[in-house]
Amino acid sequence: MIIGIVTETKAEENRVSMTPEGVEVMKHHGHSILVQKHAGLGSGFLDDEFAMHGAEIVRSAKNIFDRAEMILRVKEPQPSEYRWLREGQVYFSYLHLAASEEVTQALIKTGAVNIAYETIQKSNGVLPLLIPMSEVAGQMAVQEGAKYLEMAQGGDGVLLGGVPGVDPGTVLIIGGGVVGLNAAKKASGLGADVYILDVNLDRLRYLSDVMPKNCFTLMSSPATIRELLPKADVIVGAVLVPGGRTPTLIRREMLKIMKKGAVLIDVSIDQGGCFETSRETTHREPTYVVDGIVHYAVSNMPGAVPKTSTIALTNATLPYVLEIADKGWKQAMKDNPEITRGANIVKGRVTHQAVAEVFGLEYTPLDKVL
Numbered sequence: 001m002i003i004g005i006v007t008e009t010k011a012e013e014n015r016v017s018m019t020p021e022g023v024e025v026m027k028h029h030g031h032s033i034l035v036q037k038h039a040g041l042g043s044g045f046l047d048d049e050f051a052m053h054g055a056e057i058v059r060s061a062k063n064i065f066d067r068a069e070m071i072l073r074v075k076e077p078q079p080s081e082y083r084w085l086r087e088g089q090v091y092f093s094y095l096h097l098a099a100s101e102e103v104t105q106a107l108i109k110t111g112a113v114n115i116a117y118e119t120i121q122k123s124n125g126v127l128p129l130l131i132p133m134s135e136v137a138g139q140m141a142v143q144e145g146a147k148y149l150e151m152a153q154g155g156d157g158v159l160l161g162g163v164p165g166v167d168p169g170t171v172l173i174i175g176g177g178v179v180g181l182n183a184a185k186k187a188s189g190l191g192a193d194v195y196i197l198d199v200n201l202d203r204l205r206y207l208s209d210v211m212p213k214n215c216f217t218l219m220s221s222p223a224t225i226r227e228l229l230p231k232a233d234v235i236v237g238a239v240l241v242p243g244g245r246t247p248t249l250i251r252r253e254m255l256k257i258m259k260k261g262a263v264l265i266d267v268s269i270d271q272g273g274c275f276e277t278s279r280e281t282t283h284r285e286p287t288y289v290v291d292g293i294v295h296y297a298v299s300n301m302p303g304a305v306p307k308t309s310t311i312a313l314t315n316a317t318l319p320y321v322l323e324i325a326d327k328g329w330k331q332a333m334k335d336n337p338e339i340t341r342g343a344n345i346v347k348g349r350v351t352h353q354a355v356a357e358v359f360g361l362e363y364t365p366l367d368k369v370l
Helices: 018-026 047-050 060-069 079-084 101-110 131-147 178-189 201-209 221-226 251-258 267-271 306-327 329-335 337-342 355-359
Strands: 002-005 032-036 056-058 071-072 090-093 111-116 170-176 193-198 213-218 234-237 263-266 287-290 295-296 343-346
Touching: 002 060, 002 201, 018 047, 018 306, 032 047, 032 060, 047 056, 056 060, 060 079, 060 170, 071 306, 079 101, 090 306, 101 343, 101 355, 131 178, 131 234, 131 263, 131 267, 131 295, 131 306, 170 178, 170 221, 178 193, 178 201, 178 213, 178 234, 193 201, 193 221, 201 213, 213 221, 221 251, 234 267, 295 355, 306 329, 306 337, 329 337, 337 343
Parallel strands: 002 032, 002 071, 032 056, 071 090, 090 111, 170 193, 170 234, 193 213, 234 263, 263 295
Antiparallel strands: 111 343, 287 295
16 A cells, blocks of 8 residues: 655644654555655654655655555644545544534545544543553643743742642642543642542542542542632643543633632643633644633644654554555454544545534444445
């Protein structure tokens, strides 16, 4: 199969969808790899490295779209690229369609086979291609929260870990999945008082077992969130509905009971966000203030640490890329239900129920397309 790796064009996205080492593995399986010139530069991978591992360096993205049978990308296609996608071509990336009706409608029109990293799912519910970026985003959430608590950044001037004789700050984490766990580990390690909320009692039992004594696990509810908001210096929104839009858990009127200069970090923003006042921001302009509360809602947080993120992403995606390339997308989906669950829009039909429900579109089970 001819595989195309194109440069990311989303604002301030420095990751690339595969490392040179990943390209070498693909070549050993007999596949041709096209890499757009400078695609890996933001992650510290030079064109010469890709070429040395067997890639053909191609100047233009359009040339790659024209030639490749499968496009690998970190993020969704941008509007200028919609017309380059063609029927039957595989587009494999993070799509987050539930957050964008525009992208959803555009991909329906292309007739392409759109497989989303974030909805590849194992039988036990684990999302293997979301995990590595969630691990990065969870740690970054607390790192960014600590930074924007500084008075010069608009925060309330609290050091999360405190010092002898001074109480530490308080971190509230809503959602106990991979993002929440990693955020809690980072915040606990800094010495903050940490509260982590989830609606799954088994998950809370697990978190209670593995987290240190300064991390407290609580069943999530509107009342619990309201009770903790006045204490919190940093609130991390780490809620996920696989393939669907995240629920709104903090309404604007609730900001009034929070500390002025507290920081909201909405890691869920790429699925719509879990705070009513959230709107997508960028690494260049990451924050804004509403009612005295600092909001951070960068949708591609791992893009700020692209070298780590690219290596971690390739480690996770490569087995799935190989299976699709070796067998073709139809056979891969027939053989592997994990890849089947990743199919979001196939040949103009919405094959992921959560995406269809968000926008009131007709849902088509994948077996009818296959």
